[in-house]
Amino acid sequence: MQAANSNASPADAGTTSDYVTVFVGETMFGLAINRVHDVFIPAGVTPVPLAPAEIVGLLNLRGRVVTALCLRRRLGLPPAAGEGSKMAIGLEQGGETFALVVDGVGEVLKLGADTHEAVPINLDARWRDLALGVHRLDGRLLVVLDVDKLLVFGADRLGASAA
Numbered sequence: 001m002q003a004a005n006s007n008a009s010p011a012d013a014g015t016t017s018d019y020v021t022v023f024v025g026e027t028m029f030g031l032a033i034n035r036v037h038d039v040f041i042p043a044g045v046t047p048v049p050l051a052p053a054e055i056v057g058l059l060n061l062r063g064r065v066v067t068a069l070c071l072r073r074r075l076g077l078p079p080a081a082g083e084g085s086k087m088a089i090g091l092e093q094g095g096e097t098f099a100l101v102v103d104g105v106g107e108v109l110k111l112g113a114d115t116h117e118a119v120p121i122n123l124d125a126r127w128r129d130l131a132l133g134v135h136r137l138d139g140r141l142l143v144v145l146d147v148d149k150l151l152v153f154g155a156d157r158l159g160a161s162a163a
Contacts, residue, residue: 115135
């Protein structure tokens with residue numbers, strides 16, 4: 001896959017990481033490209049009674065039953081003002097497939113270590129445990145999400161945050 005943006009010099013080529021950018025509102029998040037399997041428009045989502053609030057429901061993705069997770073709800077953000085078109089990112093975790101529902105999908109970025117920073121202390125507390133770090137890009141901030149922590153639910157989530 002060709003990177004859409006490269007901030008690394010050829011000498012730093014070994015220290016780059018590729019991210020698929022997704023948007024929730026105006027905020028840009030990054031998911032490691034090696035964790036992303038699909039990008040699609042979610043359709044035919046069936047609600048699941050008594051599921052955690054961030055679970056939108058179940059959907060069929062090429063014959064597989066997939067759990068759809070709303071990134072907006074998972075990050076503790078209010079519902080979107082309008083019901084515009086949503087996108088989904090297919091992720092694998094523990095042999096299961098998940099659909100991460102986002103407001104939009106951006107481009108693939110190849111970023112060097114020179115723009116990477118640790119999780120800032122002033123990052124929203126709801127996001128701090130889900131972030132691996134940030135990249136500062138031309139006046140924008142890319143928050144890199146930890147997919148493993150993002151896909152922990154219920155009692156497992158409480159145990160993981162206590163550890």
